[in-house]
Amino acid sequence: MTALPPPSAKKLGLVIDLDTCVGCHACAVACKEWNDGGQFGPLPDEDPYGTQPHGVWFNRVHSYAVEQATQGGTRELTVHFPRSCLHCETPACVTVCPTGASYKRAEDGIVLVDADRCIGCQLCAWACPYGAREFSMERGTMQKCTLCVDRIYNETLDQADRQPACVMACPTRARHFGDLGDAQSPVSKLVAERGGYALMPEYDYQPVNRYLPPRPRRDGCADAGAKPAPEEALDAAQLPGVLRWLDRVLSR
Amino acid sequence: MRPTFSIIAFTVLSGIGYGAWFLFGLGAAIGPACSAGGLSGPSGATLTSCHAPFDSFAALLVASACVAVGLLCSLGHLGKPQRAWRAVSQWRTSWLSREGAIALLTFVPAAVLVVRYGLALQSPTDGVAVTELHRWNDASWDETGNRLLGGLVALGSLATVFCTANIYASLKPIRAWHERHVVPAYLLLGLYGGTLLLHATTTLSGATWHRDRLVLLVGTIALAAGCGWIKLRYWRSIDAQSSIAAGQATGLETLGVVRAFEAPHTEENYLLHEMGFMLARKHARALRRIALVAAFAVPALLAAVALALPAVQVAIAWLALASGLAGLFVERWLFFAEAKHAVTAYYRR
Numbered sequence: 395m396t397a398l399p400p401p402s403a404k405k406l407g408l409v410i411d412l413d414t415c416v417g418c419h420a421c422a423v424a425c426k427e428w429n430d431g432g433q434f435g436p437l438p439d440e441d442p443y444g445t446q447p448h449g450v451w452f453n454r455v456h457s458y459a460v461e462q463a464t465q466g467g468t469r470e471l472t473v474h475f476p477r478s479c480l481h482c483e484t485p486a487c488v489t490v491c492p493t494g495a496s497y498k499r500a501e502d503g504i505v506l507v508d509a510d511r512c513i514g515c516q517l518c519a520w521a522c523p524y525g526a527r528e529f530s531m532e533r534g535t536m537q538k539c540t541l542c543v544d545r546i547y548n549e550t551l552d553q554a555d556r557q558p559a560c561v562m563a564c565p566t567r568a569r570h571f572g573d574l575g576d577a578q579s580p581v582s583k584l585v586a587e588r589g590g591y592a593l594m595p596e597y598d599y600q601p602v603n604r605y606l607p608p609r610p611r612r613d614g615c616a617d618a619g620a621k622p623a624p625e626e627a628l629d630a631a632q633l634p635g636v637l638r639w640l641d642r643v644l645s646r
Numbered sequence: 647m648r649p650t651f652s653i654i655a656f657t658v659l660s661g662i663g664y665g666a667w668f669l670f671g672l673g674a675a676i677g678p679a680c681s682a683g684g685l686s687g688p689s690g691a692t693l694t695s696c697h698a699p700f701d702s703f704a705a706l707l708v709a710s711a712c713v714a715v716g717l718l719c720s721l722g723h724l725g726k727p728q729r730a731w732r733a734v735s736q737w738r739t740s741w742l743s744r745e746g747a748i749a750l751l752t753f754v755p756a757a758v759l760v761v762r763y764g765l766a767l768q769s770p771t772d773g774v775a776v777t778e779l780h781r782w783n784d785a786s787w788d789e790t791g792n793r794l795l796g797g798l799v800a801l802g803s804l805a806t807v808f809c810t811a812n813i814y815a816s817l818k819p820i821r822a823w824h825e826r827h828v829v830p831a832y833l834l835l836g837l838y839g840g841t842l843l844l845h846a847t848t849t850l851s852g853a854t855w856h857r858d859r860l861v862l863l864v865g866t867i868a869l870a871a872g873c874g875w876i877k878l879r880y881w882r883s884i885d886a887q888s889s890i891a892a893g894q895a896t897g898l899e900t901l902g903v904v905r906a907f908e909a910p911h912t913e914e915n916y917l918l919h920e921m922g923f924m925l926a927r928k929h930a931r932a933l934r935r936i937a938l939v940a941a942f943a944v945p946a947l948l949a950a951v952a953l954a955l956p957a958v959q960v961a962i963a964w965l966a967l968a969s970g971l972a973g974l975f976v977e978r979w980l981f982f983a984e985a986k987h988a989v990t991a992y993y994r995r
Binding site: 397412422446447448450451454455456457458459460461462463468471472473475477486488489490491492493494495511512513514515516517519520521522523524525528529530531533534535536591592593594597605607608 | 647723724725726727729730732733734735736738739740741742743746813816817818819820890892894895896897898900901902903904905906907908909910911913914915916917919920921987988989992993
């Protein structure tokens with residue numbers, strides 16, 4: 395049913411640390427690999443080695459240059475930005491769906507697509523400002539991040555492995571998974587500590603995922619655009635005789 | 647947003663179809679106006695001639711065809727059209743579902759009307775050629791039933807177009823659609839297109855109801871002016887809208903000025919293909935002018951000419967419809983092409 399379930403206490407989601415993300419795309423690749431073979435797959439790529447490859451990826455990693463004001467001038471920060479479904483609390487993508495294929499789970503808040511019901515009308519993709527949903531031309535249905543619901547409850551995996559593929563693949567621990575509805579959970583504490591924020595809250599979709607902003611940089615480091623290092627003043631009087639002569643010759 | 651032929655054909659064709667149905671249904675609901683005929687029946691008794699406003703079997707049939715073809719075109723946009731029947735189940739939350747449900751429901755009274763009219767036209771009328779529904783002192787003419795059916799068709803048509811408009815108007819990420827002129831414009835454009843369609847198709851039955859023709863011609867001019875005005879206001883409103891910056895989309899604007907440095911993928915993906923459609927401003931301006939002229943100015947001028955020269959009414963009705971349809975296609979194409987989706991803020995578009 396595309397009517398939204400009553401708000402659940404458990405709000406599973408991701409916390410993405412924009413400070414430690416280095417833009418390696420390991421999360422994007424791990425997600426693609428897991429979901430291509432998993433319960434919600436396949437994620438076929440058309441013409442993958444040809445001139446116009448295209449396919450559905452649930453996670454896309456953007457890169458932005460932020461021109462930040464400093465004491466001396468400006469500096470440019472490179473911020474890598476993974477974008478995937480935010481598993482919103484009141485998502486429009488669920489309510490616009492005409493068939494009930496797009497639904498939000500009542501028990502943990504994960505938003506999913508029922509591929510057996512989806513008619514591929516793409517209205518949910520139009521309704522999502524974050525671009526979480528992509529249409530697969532090959533399958534004729536919509537696909538999106540599943541929060542690895544087929545991993546996190548999977549009893550055949552070790553407890554430590556019951557996390558989304560992207561979280562496990564990240565080499566810099568820039569991705570965290572947990573219950574953002576529980577104020578005492580590690581992810582909630584991380585959000586509170588680092589001032590995590592939701593994307594475009596003005597849409598009132600109440601995203602559950604949080605992004606941790608880059609930490610403040612120290613001024614005076616080797617920044618592009620900072621004042622150049624001062625010229626070294628050479629006191630020729632201090633030098634021994636030969637070097638004093640050499641300095642005079644070279645300065646002509 | 648990328649304009650796709652299937653959706654443009656669907657909204658334009660079904661829009662004018664529903665507009666014509668609305669007028670027809672309204673006329674049937676208002677009911678027939680009767681006058682002593684001037685025709686004699688078999689026993690010498692005078693027959694009364696009654697007809698409802700906008701009454702024309704040809705118009706009813708063509709409008710029904712437009713609605714049906716339009717709805718079928720919409721299936722062309724689906725990834726899995728064979729499952730389209732599922733789309734009426736979520737009418738509690740989804741405007742698309744409501745539209746589907748009401749569209750299907752409206753077919754019921756419309757179909758009954760078509761059958762009744764068809765049968766009535768075939769019933770014997772003493773050798774008098776009948777091209778419209780005239781009640782020749784016929785006790786079996788179910789006036790109340792036809793009024794009710796007409797009313798249902800009119801209401802259903804109005805409700806369906808209202809739902810279609812709200813599918814677009816309810817989408818917050820697309821500022822050009824989530825705008826207050828969109829729903830009124832859809833309704834008005836549907837009514838206007840329906841007027842053009844009705845006027846043209848009534849000429850097929852060779853009907854001679856001058857009073858309705860006058861209403862339709864004046865209506866064409868008035869609605870053309872109204873539609874032109876509302877489109878101009880809409881375009882002025884969307885021109886004034888600012889687009890979302892990358893800093894706002896990423897939430898990094900508090901740090902400084904944000905620009906996209908490298909895209910997440912080298913090739914175009916579904917999002918960029920569907921929503922990254924860019925229309926150059928100068929092309930938009932030219933197309934807007936074309937739409938205004940073809941859709942509104944030309945049919946209005948032709949209608950004015952027809953008011954002055956009744957002899958050319960038939961040709962003018964069809965010319966006005968052709969021009970109007972072309973203009974409405976351009977207008978709908980622009981409605982898509984000029985709409986920007988919020989997700990493009992993440993990309994350098």
